[in-house]
Amino acid sequence: MDKKKGRYNFNAVEKKWQQFWQEHKTFRARDDDKSIPKYYVLDMFPYPSGQGLHVGHPEGYTASDIVARYKRMKGFNVLHPIGWDAFGLPAEQYAVSTGADPKETTQKNIDNIRQQIKALGFSYDWDREINTTDPNYYKWTQWIFLKFFNSYFDETERKAKPIEQLPIPAGLSEAEKQKYVNAHRLAYEAEVPVNWCPALGTVLANEEVVGGLSERGGHPVVRKPMRQWMLRITKYAERLLEDLDEVDWPESIKKLQTDWIGKSIGAEVNFKVDGFDEDIWVFTTRPDTLFGATYMVIAPEHPLVDKITSEQRRKAVQKYRERAARKSDLDRTDLAKEKTGEPIGAYATNPVNGEKIPIWVSDYVLLSYGTGAIMAVPAHDERDFEFAKKFNLPIIPVVEPQDSEQSELVKQGKLCFVGDGKAINSGRFDGLSTAEFKEKITNWLEENGLGRKAVNYKLRDWLFSRQRYWGEPFPILHTENGNVIGLSEEDLPLELPVVKNYRPSDTAQSPLANVDDWVNVVLPDGSKAKRETNTMPQWAGSCWYYLRYLDPNNNQRICDTEKEKYWMSGGGVDLYVGGAEHAVLHLLYARFWHKFLYDLGYVSTREPFKKLVNQGMILGQDGQKMSKSRGNVVNPDKVVADYGADSMRLYEMFMGPLEATKPWNMQGVEGVHRFLQKVWRMVVNEDTGELIEAIKETQADEPTLRLLNQTIKKVGDDIESFSFNTAISAMMIFVNHLGKQPVRSKSVIEKFILILSPLAPHIAEELWEKLGHKDTLAYESWPEYDEGLIKEKEIELAVQVNGRIRDRIVIAAEADEEQIKQKALSSEKVTAAIADKELKKIIVIKSRLVNIVLSI
RNA sequence: GCCGCGGUGGCGGAACCGGCAGACGCGUAGGUCUCAAAAACCUAUGAGGGCAACCUCAUGUGGGUUCAAUUCCCACCCGCGGCACCA
Numbered sequence: 001m002d003k004k005k006g007r008y009n010f011n012a013v014e015k016k017w018q019q020f021w022q023e024h025k026t027f028r029a030r031d032d033d034k035s036i037p038k039y040y041v042l043d044m045f046p047y048p049s050g051q052g053l054h055v056g057h058p059e060g061y062t063a064s065d066i067v068a069r070y071k072r073m074k075g076f077n078v079l080h081p082i083g084w085d086a087f088g089l090p091a092e093q094y095a096v097s098t099g100a101d102p103k104e105t106t107q108k109n110i111d112n113i114r115q116q117i118k119a120l121g122f123s124y125d126w127d128r129e130i131n132t133t134d135p136n137y138y139k140w141t142q143w144i145f146l147k148f149f150n151s152y153f154d155e156t157e158r159k160a161k162p163i164e165q166l167p168i169p170a171g172l173s174e175a176e177k178q179k180y181v182n183a184h185r186l187a188y189e190a191e192v193p194v195n196w197c198p199a200l201g202t203v204l205a206n207e208e209v210v211g212g213l214s215e216r217g218g219h220p221v222v223r224k225p226m227r228q229w230m231l232r233i234t235k236y237a238e239r240l241l242e243d244l245d246e247v248d249w250p251e252s253i254k255k256l257q258t259d260w261i262g263k264s265i266g267a268e269v270n271f272k273v274d275g276f277d278e279d280i281w282v283f284t285t286r287p288d289t290l291f292g293a294t295y296m297v298i299a300p301e302h303p304l305v306d307k308i309t310s311e312q313r314r315k316a317v318q319k320y321r322e323r324a325a326r327k328s329d330l331d332r333t334d335l336a337k338e339k340t341g342e343p344i345g346a347y348a349t350n351p352v353n354g355e356k357i358p359i360w361v362s363d364y365v366l367l368s369y370g371t372g373a374i375m376a377v378p379a380h381d382e383r384d385f386e387f388a389k390k391f392n393l394p395i396i397p398v399v400e401p402q403d404s405e406q407s408e409l410v411k412q413g414k415l416c417f418v419g420d421g422k423a424i425n426s427g428r429f430d431g432l433s434t435a436e437f438k439e440k441i442t443n444w445l446e447e448n449g450l451g452r453k454a455v456n457y458k459l460r461d462w463l464f465s466r467q468r469y470w471g472e473p474f475p476i477l478h479t480e481n482g483n484v485i486g487l488s489e490e491d492l493p494l495e496l497p498v499v500k501n502y503r504p505s506d507t508a509q510s511p512l513a514n515v516d517d518w519v520n521v522v523l524p525d526g527s528k529a530k531r532e533t534n535t536m537p538q539w540a541g542s543c544w545y546y547l548r549y550l551d552p553n554n555n556q557r558i559c560d561t562e563k564e565k566y567w568m569s570g571g572g573v574d575l576y577v578g579g580a581e582h583a584v585l586h587l588l589y590a591r592f593w594h595k596f597l598y599d600l601g602y603v604s605t606r607e608p609f610k611k612l613v614n615q616g617m618i619l620g621q622d623g624q625k626m627s628k629s630r631g632n633v634v635n636p637d638k639v640v641a642d643y644g645a646d647s648m649r650l651y652e653m654f655m656g657p658l659e660a661t662k663p664w665n666m667q668g669v670e671g672v673h674r675f676l677q678k679v680w681r682m683v684v685n686e687d688t689g690e691l692i693e694a695i696k697e698t699q700a701d702e703p704t705l706r707l708l709n710q711t712i713k714k715v716g717d718d719i720e721s722f723s724f725n726t727a728i729s730a731m732m733i734f735v736n737h738l739g740k741q742p743v744r745s746k747s748v749i750e751k752f753i754l755i756l757s758p759l760a761p762h763i764a765e766e767l768w769e770k771l772g773h774k775d776t777l778a779y780e781s782w783p784e785y786d787e788g789l790i791k792e793k794e795i796e797l798a799v800q801v802n803g804r805i806r807d808r809i810v811i812a813a814e815a816d817e818e819q820i821k822q823k824a825l826s827s828e829k830v831t832a833a834i835a836d837k838e839l840k841k842i843i844v845i846k847s848r849l850v851n852i853v854l855s856i
Numbered sequence: 857g858c859c860g861c862g863g864u865g866g867c868g869g870a871a872c873c874g875g876c877a878g879a880c881g882c883g884u885a886g887g888u889c890u891c892a893a894a895a896a897c898c899u900a901u902g903a904g905g906g907c908a909a910c911c912u913c914a915u916g917u918g919g920g921u922u923c924a925a926u927u928c929c930c931a932c933c934c935g936c937g938g939c940a941c942c943a
Binding site: 729 | 859860861862867868869870875876879880881882883895896923924936937938939941942943
């Protein structure tokens with residue numbers, strides 16, 4: 001057993017400093033002096049699950065904490081908050097199966113996870129802790145929803161405005177007016193298909209449906225149309241796309257969002273239905289292929305189908321539509337699937353050449369994209385080509401590829417060519433390039449009233465309601481006469497009622513529908529109304545939480561304007577760290593809400609998160625994803641108990657690049673733990689617990705000073721670029737050197753402790769105290785380094801002959817090229833390698849190498 | 857199928873903007889200390905060859921550009937992530 005009382009006792013040290021920080025509120029962010037430059041470091045707040053933290057969470061938290069601590073030492077007023085994204089399914093499912101109140105389980109889980117987080121020594125401002133399930137918090141989530149409900153999107157100014165400012169066309173009746181207004185609200189109701197699982201008797205979120213079956217139990221899931229709340233995110237598609245330019249995010253994430261929004265530019269073209277006074281509009285990105293349109297396809301659900309289908313075809317078409325409607329998601333995504341469809345016995349006129357072409361229905365055309373109808377150009381669209389082949393429809397080539405071999409096949413109708421080329425079979429447009437043709441034909445269509453330039457997005461409006469209990473209730477009432485009204489702000493928060501049973505009602509409505517005395521309301525005028533019984537999705541609370549941290553206890557506003565201006569200045573949150581799994585949904589939704597709040601003047605920046613960094617996944621020791629069933633889960637509590645929080649933090653950062661996926665290795669933890677032991681022994685006499693005798697108030701020798709300055713620079717630079725693994729490596733090199741020195745300069749040790757402190761704060765505080773300092777080092781200045789001291793006096797250069805290293809020379813750092821050449825050529829090994837061959841040239845890369853090139 | 861990211865010793869990884877591949881850590885082997893062990897410390901450690909000085913090969917595979925390629929270009933293989941008929 002260890003008898004030495006001065007050994008590194010991480011348990012005691014960590015407990016001591018965590019308590020110190022808490023008691024002194026060391027990391028409280030200041031709101032009182034807005035002249036101090038601010039830095040806002042944000043973590044994606046966790047869902048407080050019953051499982052507690054896994055080692056993946058602390059990875060991101062450690063990275064952000066290092067930056068937070070570093071920035072404090074750099075003189076910034078740092079805001080580094082944490083909270084709980086506590087609505088969500090697991091608590092509700094637990095409630096369904098056990099009857100436990102989700103409020104209570106959630107509270108218990110939060111208490112547990114908070115304690116886990118505190119044990120890791122993160123420098124959070126605990127006075128700003130938030131919880132999305134707290135009525136004082138969700139009051140404002142509901143408030144934002146009401147703003148959506150009470151706003152419309154002004155197309156010319158491209159921004160949201162209060163609904164009272166919506167221009168209403170003259171001559172509408174009261175009812176029509178109401179309808180008109182409702183149709184323009186940014187939060188609106190619609191009948192949309194949801195994932196209904198009859199076996200479970202509940203509606204599932206998309207992420208709970210895997211391959212057409214419920215994630216739990218594997219029961220079939222069908223699409224069922226239900227009344228839902230939607231948010232008009234599509235109005236913001238263009239701005240969400242444009243403003244990606246102004247954020248400092250990984251390119252890959254920007255790309256995912258760009259693809260998700262899916263902008264395409266083309267034209268809308270009008271086809272007249274033969275024998276009917278009806279138009280079919282189609283959207284195409286290839287108006288230049290109009291002359292090659294040989295048929296049309298409309299989506300099975302298209303409203304025009306009923307009207308224009310011929311009597312002879314009606315039965316078959318009806319049957320097809322029913323079959324299509326029954327298709328599950330699984331069938332739709334089936335790759336090997338053959339194209340199906342039915343002609344509807346109607347024809348349309350191609351506006352460019354007057355040709356009559358047949359109209360078909362097929363489920364490869366989606367009602368939800370574009371106009372729900374297409375012109376089919378089999379020669380130049382893979383899907384149309386496949387369909388035309390199957391049903392023997394004509395294929396007319398109208399674009400000639402450059403490649404003559406390809407061109408031949410295309411002309412024979414044997415090859416589908418989707419690239420750009422030269423126009424053929426297109427009347428007076430023949431010979432034009434694809435780009436020119438697009439431009440000309442679009443203008444021509446516009447001039448003749450047959451079409452117009454058009455833009456489409458893949459992005460759909462956001463299905464914002466869930467048929468659940470454990471979420472924010474909508475502040476909405478449905479009146480007897482069928483109108484929908486929002487609560488007034490004074491009535492917020494609308495709290496969740498206590499329920500006896502968390503099971504969904506059998507009509508696929510949320511459990512709230514069963515709470516009669518909550519649902520039924522009498523309005524001031526004596527009329528009756530019912531509350532909306534859907535609740536908001538988990539995304540709602542996380543869409544704006546970063547704003548609440550700015551002013552978490554404000555009862556008058558989501559946050560104070562001045563505080564918002566201060567903390568969000570410079571483009572929003574300065575650093576946002578979290579998992580890449582939120583690349584699209586959370587980050588897109590939050591950006592959407594932020595822009596909306598910006599339009600209404602509640603925030604001052606166009607974007608919420610200036611810089612984004614994703615941490616990678618941590619795998620189990622076996623290289624597999626951590627999971628209970630594999631038994632490879634590493635519990636952070638155990639690591640902290642065995643090696644301490646500082647070792648845990650250091651190891652998580654030392655494993656490899658922050659963004660990389662990497663396997664856990666307990667021996668690696670021991671490695672960094674040994675490093676901390678070494679640091680301890682470098683400063684402390686293990687027998688006495690006092691400062692070690694080797695530490696003297698002296699000037700350090702030159703190599704030590706040089707290494708110290710190099711290390712300060714390297715660690716600072718690496719923290720700025722999130723290369724924590726190499727920062728740690730640099731510190732290890734330093735400790736390996738200094739630990740061997742019999743005399744250690746106190747000021748050198750102090751500087752080292754300071755640069756270690758953001759990464760391993762507890763041991764650093766303890767050693768700082770042992771070095772005679774009374775107060776926390778959290779606000780000490782980050783050490784400066786001296787560029788002059790960093791430079792080596794002599795450097796070693798490799799000497800290559802024809803690219804192969806033959807010798808090394810040591811030479812003064814300031815030696816010029818000529819001197820280096822001379823020295824290199826005078827090397828015996830080099831002369832031997834040159835022998836009698838002729839010297840062609842000598843390449844000198846200062847401070848790197850010399851390459852002597854010989855002619856062969 | 858399309859898009860994105862990656863592939864370096866026994867393992868995690870390092871390498872500025874094309875300039876000495878393998879920093880740092882783990883593991884392994886040998887040693888010091890010890891009655892012994894643990895801890896700590898020291899030495900070695902990509903592969904092959906040679907008594908040795910040294911030599912050759914080596915960053916997924918095959919080509920190319922260059923005085924010089926892990927780094928740039930082309931083709932391909934493998935792994936991971938995302939999307940899924942978006943006209």
